[in-house]
Amino acid sequence: MLDSFLVALFVNEIFWIIRDVGMSRSSKRWNQEHQHDLYVKKAHKEKYRSRSAYKLIQIQEKFQVMRPGDWILDLGSAPGGWSQVAAGISGERGRVVSVDLVKMDPFPGVRIVQGDIMEDSGIEKIRSELEGRKADLILSDMASNTTGIASVDHDRSVLLVDAVLELVPLFLRHGGGLIFKVFQGKDFKTLKEKAFSLFEKGRVFKPDASRSRSVEVYLIGMQYRGIGLFPGSMV
Numbered sequence: 088m089l090d091s092f093l094v095a096l097f098v099n100e101i102f103w104i105i106r107d108v109g110m111s112r113s114s115k116r117w118n119q120e121h122q123h124d125l126y127v128k129k130a131h132k133e134k135y136r137s138r139s140a141y142k143l144i145q146i147q148e149k150f151q152v153m154r155p156g157d158w159i160l161d162l163g164s165a166p167g168g169w170s171q172v173a174a175g176i177s178g179e180r181g182r183v184v185s186v187d188l189v190k191m192d193p194f195p196g197v198r199i200v201q202g203d204i205m206e207d208s209g210i211e212k213i214r215s216e217l218e219g220r221k222a223d224l225i226l227s228d229m230a231s232n233t234t235g236i237a238s239v240d241h242d243r244s245v246l247l248v249d250a251v252l253e254l255v256p257l258f259l260r261h262g263g264g265l266i267f268k269v270f271q272g273k274d275f276k277t278l279k280e281k282a283f284s285l286f287e288k289g290r291v292f293k294p295d296a297s298r299s300r301s302v303e304v305y306l307i308g309m310q311y312r313g314i315g316l317f318p319g320s321m322v
């Protein structure tokens with residue numbers, strides 16, 4: 088009995104040692120790649136807070152999803168690259184409400200909400216910053232901390248997207264648009280069908296700025312039908 092317990096303990100220790108060595112190698116590789124990355128250099132030069140800004144710029148170039156005067160809800164916004172791009176286009180007549188779990192530095196023309204979109208308190212703060220109005224566009228570049236285990240990262244990404252889809256009837260105007268990130272995996276097709284059923288048009292897009300070895304893609308829903316996910320949940 089004691090023997091099998093000690094063997095299990097030993098196997099468990101070996102597992103964590105191998106995992107830690109693997110992770111420190113992969114974070115070292117990530118750092119090296121990041122330093123040489125074209126978009127990192129470009130973001131630094133053009134004063135964007137993140138290289139992710141270029142993903143939204145490329146989505147905009149392809150689909151023209153944002154217009155001057157738009158009210159835009161940016162979910163998972165920190166450190167703020169997407170919000171910078173969105174605020175630059177929506178301009179003074181528009182509004183960007185940026186939401187993240189972590190504190191984001193202030194930014195002219197951007198209303199910042201620190202909160203969790205999965206909690207009622209976070210949803211109430213969003214409602215208050217939108218002042219009862221619905222957004223023209225919802226963006227979500229949200230991601231949980233990645234583990235490097237594809238199936239776990241996919242499952243977490245799907246949970247976040249489900250939460251975003253629940254916010255759509257609350258905060259998106261009829262005819263509006265939705266852009267969200269998802270890590271591909273076993274539930275991708277179902278998720279895509281579910282999301283696109285809410286819109287007249289849907290597209291899947293991987294911007295050039297998205298690293299080719301990343302399984303992330305962006306889904307773009309255009310012309311919201313004004314319905315919820317469940318039968319009868321019209322809004």
Ligand SMILES: C[S@@+](CC[C@H](N)C(=O)[O-])C[C@H]1O[C@@H](n2cnc3c(N)ncnc32)[C@H](O)[C@@H]1O
Pocket residue numbers: 136137139140162163164165166167168169170186187188189202203204205228229230231247
């Ligand atoms: C890839 S970063 C976003 C980068 C951002 N688009 C930019 O350009 O700077 C993903 C963000 O999602 C946020 N996030 C994850 N889960 C969240 C949740 N439940 N509610 C709000 N934000 C969340 C994380 O804190 C993280 O800052």
